[in-house]
Amino acid sequence: DGGITQSPKYLFRKEGQNVTLSCEQNLNHDAMYWYRQDPGQGLRLIYYSQIVNDFQKGDIAEGYSVSREKKESFPLTVTSAQKNPTAFYLCASSPFGGHQPQHFGDGTRLSIL
Amino acid sequence: AQKVTQAQTEISVVEKEDVTLDCVYETRDTTYYLFWYKQPPSGELVFLIRRNSFDEQNEISGRYSWNFQKSTSSFNFTITASQVVDSAVYFCALSETNRDDKIIFGKGTRLHILP
Secondary structure, eight states: OOOEEEEOSEEEEOTTOOEEEEEEEOSOOSEEEEEEEOTTSOEEEEEEEEETTEEEEOTTOTTEEEOOSBTTBOOEEEOTTOSOOOEEEEEEEEOSSSOOOOEEOOOEEEEEO | OOSEEOOOSEEEEETTOOEEEOOEEOOSOSSEEEEEEEEOTTOOOEEEEEEETTOOOOEEETTEEEEEEGGGTEEEEEESSOOGGGOEEEEEEEEETTSTTOOEEOOOEEEEEEO
């Protein structure tokens, strides 16, 4: 079945450590997105990519980095510069153009040890 | 300024009751899109509906219905004869034409359906 796969489901980070969250889609979508969800805060956009080898900062990009080397993959790295990384991270994808609905993965919950 | 406001943080109703989730949005665009998503306890967001700004017809899908009123900048969502499986967080969202297909989400309404 087509969909978005995020891994791992749970992730723990030590102080000063970078961690990478995986997001893979087989929907042949051009656009991919990363969101951060905190309790009572809704979803906030971290980074998005509309095409391979190109990406743009969202509203809360500081302390995060991404790459888009393949259409299917859009990994997110939470760097040690992100001082409050504990959150639920959601990856999404959509066809580019026409404001199509985004399809979401199951999310990764990141916690600090 | 918040562009999508879901004033109801949390709602609890007894099963079989009808419940309406409110959504008020703010935009200067004449063309825009509105969405509703459901987030069950498992965590993924499930798309429910997309409506463009030129289509003000109400929509019904089974027990779900949506009321779009441009005059009040509202896009409310009603669940008729609620069921326990409707328990989730529901997000209203807006996509403006000048924002690269990005979606702005409200903070969500947590809905509890009590058996």
